Amino acid sequence: MALISPSRRLRRTPFSDGVEAAGVKAYTVYNRMLLPTVFDSVEADYRHLKQHVQVWDVACERQVELRGPDAGRLMQMLTPRDLRGMTAGQCFYVPIVDETGGMLNDPVAVKLSDDRWWISIADSDLLLWVKGIANGWRLDVLVDEPDVSPLAIQGPRADDLMARVFGEDVRKIRFFRFGIFQFEGRDMVIARSGYSKQGGYEIYLEGGDLGMPLWNRLFEAGEDLQVRAGCPNLIERIEGGLLSYGNDMTDDNTPHECGLGKFCNTHTAIGCIGRDALLRVAKEGPVQQIRPIAIDGDAVPGCDRPWPVFANGKRAGQVTSAAWSPDFETNVSIGMIRMTHWDAGTKLEVETPDGMRTATVRDTFWI
Amino acid sequence: MALISPSRRLRRTPFSDGVEAAGVKAYTVYNRMLLPTVFDSVEADYRHLKQHVQVWDVACERQVELRGPDAGRLMQMLTPRDLRGMTAGQCFYVPIVDETGGMLNDPVAVKLSDDRWWISIADSDLLLWVKGIANGWRLDVLVDEPDVSPLAIQGPRADDLMARVFGEDVRKIRFFRFGIFQFEGRDMVIARSGYSKQGGYEIYLEGGDLGMPLWNRLFEAGEDLQVRAGCPNLIERIEGGLLSYGNDMTDDNTPHECGLGKFCNTHTAIGCIGRDALLRVAKEGPVQQIRPIAIDGDAVPGCDRPWPVFANGKRAGQVTSAAWSPDFETNVSIGMIRMTHWDAGTKLEVETPDGMRTATVRDTFWI
Ligand SMILES: Nc1nc2c(c(=O)[nH]1)N[C@@H](CNc1ccc(C(=O)N[C@@H](CCC(=O)O)C(=O)O)cc1)CN2
Ligand SMILES: Nc1nc2c(c(=O)[nH]1)N[C@@H](CNc1ccc(C(=O)N[C@@H](CCC(=O)O)C(=O)O)cc1)CN2
Numbered sequence: 001m002a003l004i005s006p007s008r009r010l011r012r013t014p015f016s017d018g019v020e021a022a023g024v025k026a027y028t029v030y031n032r033m034l035l036p037t038v039f040d041s042v043e044a045d046y047r048h049l050k051q052h053v054q055v056w057d058v059a060c061e062r063q064v065e066l067r068g069p070d071a072g073r074l075m076q077m078l079t080p081r082d083l084r085g086m087t088a089g090q091c092f093y094v095p096i097v098d099e100t101g102g103m104l105n106d107p108v109a110v111k112l113s114d115d116r117w118w119i120s121i122a123d124s125d126l127l128l129w130v131k132g133i134a135n136g137w138r139l140d141v142l143v144d145e146p147d148v149s150p151l152a153i154q155g156p157r158a159d160d161l162m163a164r165v166f167g168e169d170v171r172k173i174r175f176f177r178f179g180i181f182q183f184e185g186r187d188m189v190i191a192r193s194g195y196s197k198q199g200g201y202e203i204y205l206e207g208g209d210l211g212m213p214l215w216n217r218l219f220e221a222g223e224d225l226q227v228r229a230g231c232p233n234l235i236e237r238i239e240g241g242l243l244s245y246g247n248d249m250t251d252d253n254t255p256h257e258c259g260l261g262k263f264c265n266t267h268t269a270i271g272c273i274g275r276d277a278l279l280r281v282a283k284e285g286p287v288q289q290i291r292p293i294a295i296d297g298d299a300v301p302g303c304d305r306p307w308p309v310f311a312n313g314k315r316a317g318q319v320t321s322a323a324w325s326p327d328f329e330t331n332v333s334i335g336m337i338r339m340t341h342w343d344a345g346t347k348l349e350v351e352t353p354d355g356m357r358t359a360t361v362r363d364t365f366w367i
Numbered sequence: 368m369a370l371i372s373p374s375r376r377l378r379r380t381p382f383s384d385g386v387e388a389a390g391v392k393a394y395t396v397y398n399r400m401l402l403p404t405v406f407d408s409v410e411a412d413y414r415h416l417k418q419h420v421q422v423w424d425v426a427c428e429r430q431v432e433l434r435g436p437d438a439g440r441l442m443q444m445l446t447p448r449d450l451r452g453m454t455a456g457q458c459f460y461v462p463i464v465d466e467t468g469g470m471l472n473d474p475v476a477v478k479l480s481d482d483r484w485w486i487s488i489a490d491s492d493l494l495l496w497v498k499g500i501a502n503g504w505r506l507d508v509l510v511d512e513p514d515v516s517p518l519a520i521q522g523p524r525a526d527d528l529m530a531r532v533f534g535e536d537v538r539k540i541r542f543f544r545f546g547i548f549q550f551e552g553r554d555m556v557i558a559r560s561g562y563s564k565q566g567g568y569e570i571y572l573e574g575g576d577l578g579m580p581l582w583n584r585l586f587e588a589g590e591d592l593q594v595r596a597g598c599p600n601l602i603e604r605i606e607g608g609l610l611s612y613g614n615d616m617t618d619d620n621t622p623h624e625c626g627l628g629k630f631c632n633t634h635t636a637i638g639c640i641g642r643d644a645l646l647r648v649a650k651e652g653p654v655q656q657i658r659p660i661a662i663d664g665d666a667v668p669g670c671d672r673p674w675p676v677f678a679n680g681k682r683a684g685q686v687t688s689a690a691w692s693p694d695f696e697t698n699v700s701i702g703m704i705r706m707t708h709w710d711a712g713t714k715l716e717v718e719t720p721d722g723m724r725t726a727t728v729r730d731t732f733w734i
Contacts, residue, residue, distance in 0.1 A: 006671035136503010304373035
C-alpha cells in the first residue's frame with residue numbers, strides 16, 4: 001500500500017487530533033475529507049465493534065442544508081421516496097436520482113422542520129446538483145454546506161455510553177429518529193442511526209470547537225466499557241449489506257438495481273426529477289441487482305477494482321466489495337448480478353487477482 | 368504519514384499499472400481518482416522535471432462533456448470569461464462560478480466544435496452542477512463524463528519526446544491550442560498545456576485500452592532522454608503560482624480574490640450565472656487576494672491545513688500551500704492576504720506547526 005500525501009484539499013475534521021492520537025493506521029478520502037479505515041487491524045476493529053462500543057469520526061458525511069419556503073419541494077424533487085408522511089424529527093434513507101433515474105448519492109435526509117432539512121451525503125458533491133437544480137428551477141430556498149460534523153457511536157454498548165454523557169433519555173430515541181440534547185450548554189442533534197448493524201447513534205456536531213471536548217468526554221465516560229476509536233468497518237458493512245456509493249453503485253445504476261426499490265414510491269413521489277425515467281423500471285423490475293455473494297476459499301485480497309463474475313464462462317456481473325469474515329468463515333462480498341444468475345444458490349465464478357474462485361449467491365446479507 | 372486504503376471508489380486509471388511499476392510512493396485523491404504525488408522524492412522529482420521530461424498520469428482531470436445545440440450557451444452560463452472569440456481548437460482556462468460569484472472549479476475548457484466541449488476539471492464534481500443547471504434551465508444539451516483520461520508530458524524535452532511518438536508536426540501546436548494526432552490508428556486530442564511551467568503537452572486519451580500501450584511507447588521512445596514517470600510537483604507548482612482548487616481557494620472565494628480577474632470579462636460575459644454578483648467586485652476589486660509569500664528559515668513541514676498569517680499580531684490572511692524550494696533557497700508559498708497587507712515587500716508572520724516564521728509578500732511568483 002502507498003502513502004497518502006497530506007494537503008489542505010484533503011480536509012481534516014474537528015476530531016482529527018483524536019483520531020491521530022488513537023493511532024489511526026490508514027485513511028480513505030470521502031467528500032474530500034479524511035475518513036479513517038484502520039486502527040488496530042480491520043479484523044481486530046471488527047471484533048471490538050461487535051462486542052463493545054466505538055467512536056467514529058464520520059465528519060466526512062457532510063450535510064447539504066436546505067432552508068426556506070421551497071425546501072420541502074426541493075427535497076422531493078431530488079428523491080423517488082415519498083416524503084409526504086415524514087415529520088420533523090425523522091431521518092429517511094433516500095436514493096437521489098438524476099433525470100435518467102441514475103443514482104447521484106444515497107444519503108440520509110434529516111427533517112429538522114418543514115422548511116429546514118439536512119441531507120447527510122455519501123461520497124459525491126450532491127451540494128452542486130442541489131444548487132444547480134435550485135438555481136435552474138428558481139426555487140425560493142438557500143442551499144449550502146453548513147459546518148456540521150457527524151460523530152458516530154456504534155456497538156452493543158453504545159446506549160450505555162451515550163446515557164452517561166447525554167442522560168438516560170437518549171435511550172428513548174427510536175431508529176432513524178433524532179432528538180435534541182445538550183453538551184457544554186449547546187444543542188446537538190442526536191439520531192439513532194449509523195453505518196453499522198451493531199446499533200448506535202450519530203451526533204451531528206455544529207461547529208468545530210466542541211469536537212475534541214466531545215471526543216474526550218466520550219472516552220473518559222467509556223473507559224470501563226472499553227470504548228475505542230473506530231471507523232466504518234469493511235467486513236461488518238459487507239455482512240450487513242450496507243452499500244458504498246461509488247463502490248457498489250454509481251450514476252450508471254438505478255435505485256432498483258441497488259436493491260433500494262423499497263425506498264422508491266415512484267407513483268406517489270410527485271415532483272421527483274427522475275420519476276418518469278423510473279416508472280418503467282419500477283413496473284418491470286431491473287435486469288441486474290445488488291446481491292450478497294459468498295466467495296469460497298481463503299481470504300481474498302483487497303477489492304480495489306470491479307472483479308468480473310462468470311457463470312459457465314459467460315459474464316454474469318461483478319463484485320465490488322469483498323472481505324474475509326471471521327464470524328462466518330467465508331469471504332463475504334457485494335456484487336451486481338444479472339437477473340439470469342441472481343437467484344439464491346446460483347453458483348458463480350469470481351475472477352480475483354489471485355485467480356478464479358467459486359462463489360454462491362445468497363438470499364440475504366449475513367447480518 | 369498514514370497509508371491509503373485501496374477501494375473501487377478511489378478509481379484507478381488506464382495508466383495505474385505503469386505508475387505502480389514505476390514505483391509510486393504516495394498518492395492524493397482527486398475527483399475520487401488516484402493521483403500520484405511522489406516517485407523518487409518530491410525534491411528529486413522536481414529537479415528531474417526541470418531538466419528532462421516526465422510522463423504524468425493526470426487521468427483524474429476528468430472531462431465534463433457538453434454536446435448539442437445549447438452546448439455553447441451552457442458553457443457561457445458557467446463562466447465569467449467571455450467565450451465569443453474562442454474557436455474550435457482552442458483551450459481556455461476558465462473560472463466557474465455559482466450565482467453568488469463563488470468559485471466552483473477552475474478547469475480548462477476545450478472547444479472541440481461549436482456544439483461539443485470538454486471541461487477538464489479540478490477537484491469537485493462540476494458534472495453535477497452542470498447537469499443541474501442544464502436540467503433546471505431546460506437546455507437542449509447532453510452532459511456527461513466521457514471515458515477520457517489526460518496524460519501529461521512535461522519538461523524541457525517534452526517536444527523532442529512527443530515528436531518521436533506523434534511526428535514533427537506536434538511541435539507546431541501553440542500554447543493552449545490542440546490538434547488531432549494518431550496513435551495505433553486512433554485519433555487523439557493533443558494540447559500544448561499542463562500543470563507545470565516547464566512546457567509540454569496533454570494527450571486526452573479516449574477509452575482505456577490504449578493506456579498502457581501509449582505509456583510504454585513514450586518510455587521506449589524517451590529512454591535516452593531520461594524520461595521518467597512524474598506527477599504535478601508541489602514545489603514547482605508553487606514556484607509557478609499554479610493554484611489548486613480546494614487547497615488555495617474554495618467556493619468561498621471569487622475569481623478576483625484568486626488573482627483570476629484577468630480571466631473574467633464581467634461586462635461582456637452575457638448569460639453567466641454569477642455575472643450580477645461579480646459586477647461589484649470587478650468594479651471595486653477584492654479585499655483579499657492570492658499572493659506569493661516567501662517564508663524564512665529552514666524547510667517548513669507539509670501544509671495540511673491553513674496556516675494563519677499575522678502582521679504586527681493582527682490576522683492578515685492564511686497560507687495554504689508551502690514547500691522548500693531548492694532553486695530559490697527559500698520556502699515558497701501561496702497565501703490569501705487581506706488588501707491592507709498584500710503589497711510586495713510587506714513583512715508578515717506565518718504560524719507553522721513548527722512555530723512562527725517571518726515572511727515577505729512578493730510581487731510575482733517565482734517562475
Ligand atoms: N448520517 C449519516 N450519513 C451518511 C451515512 C450514515 O450512515 N449516516 N452513510 C452514507 C450514506 N449511505 C447509507 C447507507 C445505509 C444506511 C443505513 O443505515 N441503512 C440501514 C437502514 C435504512 C432504513 O431502514 O431506513 C440499512 O439497514 O440498510 C445509511 C446511509 C453517507 N452518509
Ligand atoms: N487538462 C487539464 N486539466 C486540468 C488541469 C490541467 O493542468 N490540465 N489542472 C486543473 C485545473 N487548474 C488549472 C490551473 C492552471 C492552469 C494553467 O495552465 N494556467 C497557466 C496558463 C493559463 C492561461 O494563460 O490561459 C498559468 O500560467 O497560470 C491550468 C489548469 C485540473 N484540470
